[in-house]
Amino acid sequence: MTSPVAGGVDCxxxxxxxxxxxxLPYMNDYWRxxxxxxxxxxxxxxxxxxxxxxxxxxxxxxxxxxxxxSLADMxxxxxxxxxxxxxxxxxxxxxQMVFSEDMQDAFCRALNDWLVKEWLEKxxxxxxxxxxxxxxxxxxVAEIERCAGDKRFVQVLMLVMGDVPLGKRALWPIYAAxxxxxxxxxxxxxxxxxxPPTSVGWGSYHIEDYVAQAQAFQxxxxxxxxxxxxxxxxxxxxxxxxxxxxxxxxxLWRLHKFWRGVRMETPWVDRAPLEIVRSNIRxxxxxxxxxxxxxxxxxxxxxxQSDELILFSTDYPHWQFDGDEVLxxxxxxxxxxxxxxxxxMATYSRLSQPATKEMTR
Amino acid sequence: MNVQxxxxxxxASTTAIKTAIADCDIHPARATKDELxxxxxxxxxxxxxxxxxxxxxxxxxxxxxxxxxxxxxxxxAYPPEGGPQGSSLSFMQKQHLDPNNVVLGVLNPLGAxxxxxxxxxxxxxxxxxxxxxxxxKWTSKDKRLKGSIVVANEDGVTAAAEIRKRAGDKxxxxxxxxxxxxxxxxxRRYWPIYEAAQETGLPIGVHAFGFxxxxxxxxxxxxYYIEEMVGxxxxxxxxxxxxxxxxxxxxxxxxxxxxxxxxxxxxxxxxWRLDKVFDKLHSEVPHLKRKPSEYIKDHIWWTxxxxxDPERREHLFQMIEWIxxDKLLFATDYPHWDYDEPSxxxxAGVSDSNKQAFYLDNARKVYGVI
Numbered sequence: 001m002t003s004p005v006a007g008g009v010d011c012x013x014x015x016x017x018x019x020x021x022x023x024l025p026y027m028n029d030y031w032r033x034x035x036x037x038x039x040x041x042x043x044x045x046x047x048x049x050x051x052x053x054x055x056x057x058x059x060x061x062x063x064x065x066x067x068x069x070s071l072a073d074m075x076x077x078x079x080x081x082x083x084x085x086x087x088x089x090x091x092x093x094x095x096q097m098v099f100s101e102d103m104q105d106a107f108c109r110a111l112n113d114w115l116v117k118e119w120l121e122k123x124x125x126x127x128x129x130x131x132x133x134x135x136x137x138x139x140x141v142a143e144i145e146r147c148a149g150d151k152r153f154v155q156v157l158m159l160v161m162g163d164v165p166l167g168k169r170a171l172w173p174i175y176a177a178x179x180x181x182x183x184x185x186x187x188x189x190x191x192x193x194x195x196p197p198t199s200v201g202w203g204s205y206h207i208e209d210y211v212a213q214a215q216a217f218q219x220x221x222x223x224x225x226x227x228x229x230x231x232x233x234x235x236x237x238x239x240x241x242x243x244x245x246x247x248x249x250x251x252l253w254r255l256h257k258f259w260r261g262v263r264m265e266t267p268w269v270d271r272a273p274l275e276i277v278r279s280n281i282r283x284x285x286x287x288x289x290x291x292x293x294x295x296x297x298x299x300x301x302x303x304x305q306s307d308e309l310i311l312f313s314t315d316y317p318h319w320q321f322d323g324d325e326v327l328x329x330x331x332x333x334x335x336x337x338x339x340x341x342x343x344x345m346a347t348y349s350r351l352s353q354p355a356t357k358e359m360t361r
Numbered sequence: 362m363n364v365q366x367x368x369x370x371x372x373a374s375t376t377a378i379k380t381a382i383a384d385c386d387i388h389p390a391r392a393t394k395d396e397l398x399x400x401x402x403x404x405x406x407x408x409x410x411x412x413x414x415x416x417x418x419x420x421x422x423x424x425x426x427x428x429x430x431x432x433x434x435x436x437x438a439y440p441p442e443g444g445p446q447g448s449s450l451s452f453m454q455k456q457h458l459d460p461n462n463v464v465l466g467v468l469n470p471l472g473a474x475x476x477x478x479x480x481x482x483x484x485x486x487x488x489x490x491x492x493x494x495x496x497x498k499w500t501s502k503d504k505r506l507k508g509s510i511v512v513a514n515e516d517g518v519t520a521a522a523e524i525r526k527r528a529g530d531k532x533x534x535x536x537x538x539x540x541x542x543x544x545x546x547x548x549r550r551y552w553p554i555y556e557a558a559q560e561t562g563l564p565i566g567v568h569a570f571g572f573x574x575x576x577x578x579x580x581x582x583x584x585y586y587i588e589e590m591v592g593x594x595x596x597x598x599x600x601x602x603x604x605x606x607x608x609x610x611x612x613x614x615x616x617x618x619x620x621x622x623x624x625x626x627x628x629x630x631x632x633w634r635l636d637k638v639f640d641k642l643h644s645e646v647p648h649l650k651r652k653p654s655e656y657i658k659d660h661i662w663w664t665x666x667x668x669x670d671p672e673r674r675e676h677l678f679q680m681i682e683w684i685x686x687d688k689l690l691f692a693t694d695y696p697h698w699d700y701d702e703p704s705x706x707x708x709a710g711v712s713d714s715n716k717q718a719f720y721l722d723n724a725r726k727v728y729g730v731i
Contacts, residue, residue, distance in 0.1 A: 052642070052645075053641040053644070054638065054641050160579075161579045161580045162581075163580070163581055164580060164581045165582075165588070167583075167584070195576050195580060195581050196579065198545060199577050199592065199595055199596045200540065200541050200544075200546070200573065200575060200596050201573060201575045202545075203548075203599075204606075204607060205645050206645055207645055208599075208602055210638050210642070211599075211602045211634055211635055211638060212579060212599050214630070214631070214634055215579070215596075215599050216578070216579040218591075218594075218595050219579070219580065219583065219591075219592050219595050222588050223578070223583050223588060226585055227585075244630070244634055246629075246630040246633060247627060247631070250624070250626030250630065250669055250680060251594075253626055253670050253677070254594055254624050254667070254669050255591050257667060258587050258591050258667075258699075259587065261429065262429045262586060262587050262590070264429075265585055265586055266585060266587060274672075287634075287637065289630055289633045289634035289637055290630075290633050291636075299679055303676045305672070
């Protein structure tokens, strides 16, 4: 196996909200009352059934409680074990599934405040992602503005399957706010389930939903590129989280061919898709959807024509690899250093800044 | 801009490519709107005049995403006698079949063919009509051309009857489905189609396109034609994942399928992802007895157009190594604008035996045409 180096950045950790009631202290009286009197249940997404094998690595599954709900476990099993300098928390609590923008807003605010209090303040290595209520662009921008003063928030988090394709212009104020504050947009696997979870309808099995995440990332990359998000926001970085990346070369070959054929339709796309990906898009390491032979993977890195695209991640506590084999076999020491340290540090500019807290309210 | 700047020479009458080739994706068109009427009962003439077709999308005429060219077709492919591109056999022969030395051409009729119809009786009538039309207008007039059995895809039982009705008819070499349907293609409503195809020994061609009422991405409707075009590969990946994970190839072990016009460069990554997650979630799909990639390797063939286009062509060949040179079927997509030119599609460095397989032998084998 390839050994990780010390001082890396784990770009995809999933602290779990134990239960919706855990967020009650972070809600106002009205929402506390709504949750309680209406008998609302826990917001668990179909994407991660609690006992499904992929929801937690067998040796990372706690005796009780949700996988990822204990800071001590995360420290021991991920942060200490891989000796990282920073770990970025991407809470996957099912707030995006809510349909009311008011309720979603209240839950997102509570979730972000919970993350600060229960995680970021308890381990100085941890950094957070701002979860936004995408039902309302206005409220999403307001939540970014509310949290951005706390430099421990290093990105804005969205799901790959939402209400509309991510390139749509209506969403651009979110990207403007993120760019202004030096926050990349992290796009994580998962669905709000406001659309069928595949582009050809509802499948029968969880395994289908999981496989379909990769196709959803592909269509989102097309949308982001051809709508012109990066022509308008050239300094905006986006990170595809838990997307897989071995599909990227063939995807770009196809996109490039059609872009050459019909670029008259989107004339503002003034750079080749591959160049836009190289300058603005990054991918988390796990899952590595490739066969175990090192030569195949190295060939794929060759096909990507860049060693700056991949950012180290464990996807803790999800089950993507066993033992300490977080890095696939056969990577050069230079590439390992880039994946673990240089690429994340270059992507998340806030990691190089003092983690001061200037909460606006 | 896509403007024709130079006069094009008359369609060449000399052979531009020396090797005999199969073209596994040719789109025959109707010259006039009522060209199918002779094959439809009077009742449907009146129905079509009154209500037209009833698809799973909003536009009465034209596609929801306007194409890059009229009829998505080459500007030089209008037949001299009039009518849309691809509607004249003599001009198709002169412009494409003869100069490109096509010895086997597989017809895939698109448009209002009976697929993706909300009115299932109309769908069945149109499918039968388009099949009769393929024989009379095309395959009986040029023996190089072979038809695809078009079926009313959302009504599996009726579709299976149409397949059985055509069983043994040498005018047809496959059953045609589209990638985007009301449900993912592995779902049981479509199993009667697979049962009939296996029974009659016909492959299923799954061509990109179609509308089934679902947004064409898992995050809703995109804005542009280019998104739909690039997105066909994602829809095809999902449809194929559904076919594998539902156990279609376990249930119908002799069934073969051809993925048409959706690319193939994505196949290895999809197979790797399927295998990796299958290791962990096998218990959810115990009906699968083998790794997902094994079903793909044994049951799936791929047409080539539009060939993925990397900066360095050897990258594509490395993907083909995984897929297998014996699994690719050359296709041009004539008369569509994103046509792949037979003489230019493969660069130097491919062995003669791989070329022979790629251009002709694989197609003959899959389609059972000597």
